[in-house]
Amino acid sequence: MADTNRTVRAAAAQIAPDLDSADGTLAKVLETLRDAARQGVELIVFPETFLPYYPYFSFVQPPALQGQDHLLLMERAPTVPGPVTDAVASAAREHGMVVVLGVNERDHGSLYNTQIVFDADGRLVHKRRKITPTYHERMVWGQGDGSGLQAVDTRAGRVGALACWEHYNPLARYALMADHEEIHCAQFPGSLVGQIFADQMGVTIRHHALESGCFVVNATGWLHDEQIKGITPDEKLQGALRGGCHSAIVSPEGKYLAGPLTEGEGLVVADLEMRLIAKRKRMMDSVGHYARPELLSLAIRREPNRTTVPLPGAAPAIDSPAAQEPT
Numbered sequence: 092m093a094d095t096n097r098t099v100r101a102a103a104a105q106i107a108p109d110l111d112s113a114d115g116t117l118a119k120v121l122e123t124l125r126d127a128a129r130q131g132v133e134l135i136v137f138p139e140t141f142l143p144y145y146p147y148f149s150f151v152q153p154p155a156l157q158g159q160d161h162l163l164l165m166e167r168a169p170t171v172p173g174p175v176t177d178a179v180a181s182a183a184r185e186h187g188m189v190v191v192l193g194v195n196e197r198d199h200g201s202l203y204n205t206q207i208v209f210d211a212d213g214r215l216v217h218k219r220r221k222i223t224p225t226y227h228e229r230m231v232w233g234q235g236d237g238s239g240l241q242a243v244d245t246r247a248g249r250v251g252a253l254a255c256w257e258h259y260n261p262l263a264r265y266a267l268m269a270d271h272e273e274i275h276c277a278q279f280p281g282s283l284v285g286q287i288f289a290d291q292m293g294v295t296i297r298h299h300a301l302e303s304g305c306f307v308v309n310a311t312g313w314l315h316d317e318q319i320k321g322i323t324p325d326e327k328l329q330g331a332l333r334g335g336c337h338s339a340i341v342s343p344e345g346k347y348l349a350g351p352l353t354e355g356e357g358l359v360v361a362d363l364e365m366r367l368i369a370k371r372k373r374m375m376d377s378v379g380h381y382a383r384p385e386l387l388s389l390a391i392r393r394e395p396n397r398t399t400v401p402l403p404g405a406a407p408a409i410d411s412p413a414a415q416e417p418t
C-alpha cells in the first residue's frame with residue numbers, strides 16, 4: 092500500500108477527440124498533459140478508446156452501413172506499442188506523470204478496446220483489453236481476456252482500470268479489489284445514451300469506491316454539436332449522442348472530491364489523501380476481514396487468449412532451434 096501520509100494530485104480529462112485525424116487526437120492528448128502538468132497533476136485518466144476516437148458511429152448506424160467507418164477506424168488505430176504510444180510515453184516521462192489512456196488497439200486484422208498505463212518514468216506498465224464489448228461495440232472490437240484483470244504499481248500508487256460497463260461485472264471489479272487497487276481508473280465514452288447514462292455512472296463509480304475502499308478517477312469523452320451532426324444527419328438519432336458525461340473523482344468514502352463535469356471540455360482535478368484508504372478499510376475490507384473465502388471466492392483465468400497452442404508431445408517444427416540440436 093502507498094504511503095498513507097502521501098497526497099496524489101489526480102485528474103480526469105473530459106475532452107473531444109479529433110474525428111478527422113488520429114494525429115489531431117494525439118495532439119490533444121499531449122496538450123492536455125502539458126495543461127495538467129502546469130496544475131501539478133501526478134496521475135491523469137483519459138476517456139474510453141479516446142485515441143483516435145470512440146466508435147460513436149456504431150451506436151447510430153445499422154451494421155450494413157458501418158463498413159466504411161469501421162475500416163477508417165482500423166486505418167487510424169494505433170498498435171501497442173508503436174509510434175503513438177512512444178509519443179505518450181515520452182510526454183509521461185517529461186512531465187513525471189502516470190497516464191491512463193484508452194485506445195482502439197489494432198492487432199493485425201482486429202480492433203480491441205484497450206486500456207494502457209504509463210508510469211511517471213514513461214514505461215508502459217500495463218495493457219488490458221475490455222473483456223466483453225457492449226451491445227453495438229461487438230460489431231467493432233474483439234473480446235479481451237483475463238490477463239489484464241490486475242492492478243499495477245506506479246509512482247502514484249497501485250492502479251487498476253476498467254472500461255465502461257465492465258463496471259457492471261462484479262467479478263471483474265472484485266478481481267481488481269482482490270489485487271488491492273488504490274486508485275481505480277474508470278473510462279466511459281461520454282456523449283452517449285443521454286442523462287440516464289450519466290446518472291447510472293455516478294451510482295456505479297461511487298459504489299465501487301465504497302466497496303473497494305479506493306479512489307475512483309472517472310473520465311468521459313465529449314462531442315461538440317458539429318461533431319454529432321457529422322456522425323449522423325438524422326436529428327432523431329443525434330439525441331442518442333448527447334448526455335452521458337460524468338467526469339469525476341470519488342473518495343473511498345464515496346464522496347465527490349471533484350466534479351462531476353457533465354458539459355463541455357475540461358480537467359477535473361483533486362488531491363487524493365491516501366490515508367483515507369485505511370480509514371475506509373478499517374471498517375469494511377471486502378477482500379480482507381470482511382471477506383468469507385471459505386464460502387465465496389473468485390477463480391480467474393489469467394492466461395492470454397491464443398489462437399494456436401502446441402499439442403503435448405508434438406515434434407518441433409523442422410526449422411525450430413529444438414529440431415536443429417544435434418542428437
